[in-house]
Each structure stands twice: as structure tokens, then as C-alpha cells.
Amino acid sequence: MNAEVYVAGVGIISAIGNNTAENLAALASEHAGMNEITYLDTFYRNKLPVAEVKLNNENLATLSGLSNNISRTALLSTIAAQEAINDAGIENFSSLRTGFISANSVGGMDKSENFFADFLADNKKGKLRNVINHECGSVTEITADKLGIKNYVSTISTACSSSANAIFFAARMIKHNMLDVVVAGGVDALTKFTLNGFNTLMILDQQYCKPFDENRKGLNLGEGAGYVVLVSERVAHSLKKEMYCRLSGYANANDAYHQTASSPDGTGSFLAMQNALKKSGLQPNDIDYINLHGTGTQNNDIAEGTAIARLFEGKYPKMSSTKSFTGHTLGACGGIEAAFSVLSIKHGIIYPNLRLQTPMKELPFVPEIKFLQNQKVNNVLSNSFGFGGNCSSLIFSKQ
Amino acid sequence: MDKLIADLKKQIVDQLNLQDIKPEDIGDDEPLFVEGLGLDSIDALELIVLLQQHYKIKLESADDGPKVFRTVKTMAEYITAHQPKNV
């Protein structure tokens, strides 16, 4: 159980790029991914900004090698997971015990919601092929089958903390010597279901979101997928390339305050961060960068900020919410932001928190607003918190 | 106003699925949130839609909620003051 787990590869598709290199370039040039709604067929076109992946389903199908009839969620997942595997460059991949542990919040809902319109009019109508992959697990299997991963396949759904949980569940399976290599992370495509759901909560900013700003008005929904390839020590040593970093700490706690709202003092966030630090054997002042959950809602940012103020009292690491670039990608955000965290260590870079003009008056720190290079980044904390009080934190460390 | 208050109580009980509470059990001046009926932020959002659906009144900001939804009576007063003339 004390074995180390290494990150050997990353793969990302989001509103700021279709692969890791494009994402990094957008982060460096401070180029956000929000826009008018282009691909989702919804009443809210031209009314609410979102952060869509800038490809239609036909393009995504081509990139993924899948049919364009398949849920956009599965297309996004396959593209990013395949990139992560290619990046890891594990030559004897098929002879190892491999796993795919993915997360998403609404599965193939993008197809189900279209099916439902026909079905409601007449329950003998609606193409079944549009609802056959409704389940969260079905989406995972489409990707696992495409990647040829078979030894272990599973899906986690804990709302917006889903993919952080997938990543550390995967790491534990490696530590228990059940698997050698796991592609872990998450995905969500933008759907009418989630867009309308968040809209009923009146937490969607009608402008581009401003995480950790005093005048923040809510979040922008995004979509995408992010995966890391986790490998055992043995596999890490057999690879010819240098590992990105280790997954050194992780924890999961529940806020147990309200189904959707965070507690004012961020109890769940505090416990997740504190326990992740404990697991990694690090002290708060060892952390060089925090990739914030930072959705841009009043409630999240004050709860998360309060918890950070308490845990890091006096000495605050650099921090930022990259949701100011990608929007809130729900089941994918823990995966995308884990990949960003890993890249921060590898390249010694800190991402800016865009559009932050007026720092929150309650907080004793201000997130980073400029892209920084040549930084010492040894340990990164990545936060992902969700509905149902599910809070998870991951810590990545340079070897 | 009395009819409006009675209607509102029934609509609130229905919309929020307040089991074991009869509309007439709700006092006109009884606080709806926290110490009174114990409603929360999600209920406030439900009440915003209730105003839209039944009274065609759109609360532009959720921040107005606490003031408008303090009691059934404050809701009724807000509705009376903002009711569109042509309904």
C-alpha cells in the first residue's frame, strides 16, 4: 500500500483546445473558451454564454474514430483518453493489467433528451439507439472498448467531484496491486438537461464568469474530457520516458450541509484538503499552487476561500481557477484540472485566474491573475467539489 | 387580498410538497424560512417560478427573494403591487 503511483500521460479536450498542446497554448496566451452557444440546440442560444468544445459531432467522430450517432460525451471521452494513452507511450500496454475508470454526471443525456421529445409525444416513438447509451457506464464502455481496455472498467458519479474520485480510486487499485496501468479522469458534454438545471438554480452568469471576484455572478457551463494515465512503480521504471509526477495525496469528504449549497465555512472542502495533505505527508507550506474548484458562484468561492484561509493561514500558495478558461465542465473538471496540475509541475507554470478585477473582501489572499513561467512548482493541490456535499482534493508532486 | 393569501398558501403547499401541512396552518405573518416553515434556498427558487407561473411576475434577481418571500403576506403584497394590468 505504500507503493507510489506515477502519472505517465495526460489527455485533454476542452473549450480552449482539442488536445493538450492547444490547451497549454490557450492558457499561456490567456485565451478563454467561452462563447455564444454554437452546437447545442437550445432555447438559451444567444442568451447564455457557455464553453463548448469547438468541434461539431462529425468532427469529433472523425477524431475519435467512432460513429457520429454516438453520444458527444463518448466522443469527447475517447479523444482525450486516447491522447493520454499515446502520450504515456507504453509499448507493452496490451500485456499489462489495464483499467479505465471514468466519471461523468449525465452519461448519454445529449442523445436521451432528444429521444425524450419524440417519446413524450408518443411512447412508441423515439429512436432507441438514442437512449441505449443513456447510462453513465455505457459511455465509459464505448471508450474502454475503443481503447482495448478490459481488465477493469468502472464509472464514478459524484456530481462535480466525480473525476477527482475516479483518479484516486484508480491510484488505490494500483497500490493494491490489482492493476498496472489505469486511464482515469472524466468527461461531460454540454446538454440541455444540465444547462437548464443550473439555470433553475440561478447560478449561471450571463457574462463570462469571474471566479473569486467580489462581484462574481455565477458559473458558465463548459464541456470536455480530461484524463491522466496512472502507472505503478514497476511500469514507471520500465518506461523510457520521464514521468510527469506522482499522485502523492488524495482525500474525499462530505460537507453534509445541504444537497446543493456549501456550508459557509467550507467544512467539506477543508477536510478534503487537510486529509489529502496528511496522505501526502506534506505541510500546507509545501504546496506551490492550488488549482481551485472556483466555479464563480457566490456560495462555492466563499466556502472554498474560507477553508483555504483557515488551512493555509498566513502563507498562501499561488492559486487560480482555470474554470475562467474552460467553464465548469462538471464530471470532467476534476480530470481536466488534474491534467492542468500535472502540466504545471512539468513546465513550472502557473495559470491565471481570468477576469478577476475586485478581490473578494472576505479573503486574505488574491488568486494569480497573470500566466507565470519559470516557477518552482513541486506540489500542486487540485480541488473538486460537488452537489451532495461531495468534496475531493488531489495532490500531485514532483518526483 | 384574503383570497390571494388563501390561494398562495395552497400553491405553496402544492409546489413545495409540504406534507402534513394544511394551507390554513400557515399564518399570514409566519416566517416562511428558517425559524418558521423551515424553507431553504431551493424553496426560494421554487417560489420564484411560482410567481412566474401563477402571477406572471418575474423576480429579476434571487437577491430580492428574502424580502419578498418573508411571509405569505409579504408575497401577496408584492404580487398586488406588481401584477401586470392586463391579466
Add this chain to the structure above:
Amino acid sequence: MMEMFIRATGNISPQKTFGHVPFLNEPVEYFTNRLSCIEPDYKNFIDAKMIRRMSRIIKMGVAAATECLQEANVEMPDAIITGTAYGCLEDTGIFLTKLVEQKEEMLTPTAFIQSTHNTVGAQVALMLHCHNYNNTFVHRGFSFESALLDAMMLLSENEAKNILVGSVDEITNTSHTIINRMGLYKQIPSSNFALFSSNTKGTIAGEGASFFLLSSEQSENNYAQLDALTTFYKPKNINEIENQISDFLNYRSTSIDEIDLLITGKNGDINGDKIYEEINETLFKNKPLINFKHLCGEYPTATGFALWLAANIIKTKTVPSIAGKISVDNKLKKILIYNHYQNIHHSLFLISAC
């Protein structure tokens, strides 16, 4: 892995399984292809303020979890882990329906916020004010197995001593209609008791909420010991299935001869059941064997019901006659559960007397 025990259970199913009731001695017969849960009066288990927003699956889950914790005499579990393939279908359907009918306008949040797959686990945590580890697995026929594996790993990591782990799935009118159109259910209704002699395609729909308190501590109240669990995905053929079962037992240094009772997941579908029948002629030949899906119906997390059945058989040293005409005695030691869901998700559980 270290020793782990099933301390307590809570089970809401289409049979009389909830509350302190005799062990399946009044089996319930159905003449439809949809077996619905027999539900208790939830007001005895769930706070009135919380219950008003809960759909049926959430109430079933929270009540089953509550009974399990009460039986275990555990107020605060060290982790809460659930498995659900479909999640909260009713709330999902309500929100989708309004979204379509009202053309995305004037929607309300309640159904949406209660529709997320982690709602049952979250509501249990909220009710208990439990800040501990909380996770939800949503992988079709592996949902419950993944949850249980997570729990087993946590126990052996010494991260927890008492873990609440459960499976929940519901049938709704919508899901039943859609799955029926896919041809997965029997078209000619007959008695669920005659499920295995139907000789036709399709199965009967089921649902349930089965919770377990899994503990790393010995106690005289424990039902049974959970020795091992494994899953395998999309096996190529019957040989691979047999090899997986043999490897599973070998790895635990257990011979098939040591298994006193087999519980298999036959669901009445002539195609899917062929797999069990072939293995019954080879690996499982002449072993005492019972099935369970005529009692709870088929659903992706039905192994929750199977584990409940196994735990109770070991605890009571009896096999209810509705499950099979098998007499067992106090020597009953080991049970092997083998289930497959649509020949995609296969799972094996090894349970033994404490």
C-alpha cells in the same frame, strides 16, 4: 485482503425483506413483467422535512441504509458508498418532461438537484451529518461490485472500520416502457415463481435497495464474512468464464468442493441463462444451487439482493424453500455467488460463515 464482515443489512425489495421479518417465508407472487418494491411507511425512518423532496428511490435507499445502521448499532459509518446503474430515474424523467413540455422555460430546481446519481449517498450523509468518505459508482452491472470493492480496499487500508455500502435502482414507467421496447422483458406475463421454466426470451424487471454494514471487526452479531469479490468484463466465451471462476477460487486457495452452496443469477431469458446452464454441467456439476431473480427481478444492481440472500442463509443456516429445495445444516460454510448482467458484466462473490 484482510478479514471483513457483514455486520448488518437493510433490504427493500419486491419481497417482504424489510423490517424484522421472517426470512422469505411468505414469498410474494407476481403475474407481470415488473416487480416493484414493497415499501415501508417512510415516516418512521426519514425526517418529515427531508422526505418532501425525495423521490421513491431516494426514500428506499435512505430507509434501507437507516435500518442497516440501526441493526449494526453504528451511528456514524466511516464511509458511505453506493452503487446505482440508473441513478434517480424518476427525478430525471420529471425534469426532462418539463424541459420538453415547457420548452426550457419556467423550470424548477427540485427534480434536477435530486436527479444526480450521488443523491442517495449524499442524503444519507446529510441525515447523519457524516463528513466521512462518500462515493457513488454508476457502472451498469458493476455498480454495486465497484462500491463493494472500494469498501474492501478502504478497510484494508485502515482508512475505515465500519462502512455503509449499498445498491439502489428503481424502475419507472418510462424506463420500463423503453426497456420493454428494447425487447429485454418477457411479453407473456406468467408467475415469477415459474420464471426459470418459461423457455422464452426476456426477463422480468426488478428493483431494490440493499445496504450492508461492512466491518473489519469481529462481532458475534456478524452475518457472514465477505472473503473475496471479483468482476470480469465481456468474456469472449464460456471457456474464459470458467477460467475466471477457477482462477478466482484458486487465488483464494478454495476448491469448488469446499463450496456448500452456489447462488447464480439466472433471470429466465433463455439466451442469457445458457451460460449458467453450461457451467452447471461442468464446473458447478452436482453442486447445491439456487437462484434469486425470480424473487427480486432483473436489474443491474441485483447482486445486492443476492448478497443479502447469501448473508441471511449463512446466518440462519436455512435456505428458504422459495429459493430452492435444498436442505442445509450447521456445517454450511461457504457460498459462491456468480452473476452476469447481459453477458457483459460478470461478478463473483465468496462469502463464508464467521
